Amino acid sequence: MSRSNRPGLGAVVFFMVAFMLGVYFTFAAVQGGYGLFRRVEIAAERDALSRDLEKLEAKIAQMENLTRRLSDTYLDLDLLDQQARSVLGMIRSDEIVIR
Numbered sequence: 001m002s003r004s005n006r007p008g009l010g011a012v013v014f015f016m017v018a019f020m021l022g023v024y025f026t027f028a029a030v031q032g033g034y035g036l037f038r039r040v041e042i043a044a045e046r047d048a049l050s051r052d053l054e055k056l057e058a059k060i061a062q063m064e065n066l067t068r069r070l071s072d073t074y075l076d077l078d079l080l081d082q083q084a085r086s087v088l089g090m091i092r093s094d095e096i097v098i099r
Contacts, residue, residue: 030036069076070083084090091097 028035032038066079068074069079
């Protein structure tokens, strides 16, 4: 009797399992929690947060400047006048209010 040159059932099962594992790990490397797509999402989120941080730092610097200008050691009379007008609703006697 001559034997066929076909691979045995065990070899086919082995290659199918190896192929399925390869597909699974490839999918996990691309779509998984630590995959390529997640890495791109994290980079985009980092860039957006960096822009927000820059805006907040600029706003903090502006607030620190205004606070320093109203401090006891340095008094900006124009800023004090502006704050009195906006907070207290005061006007000078020579001004005309238009509503």
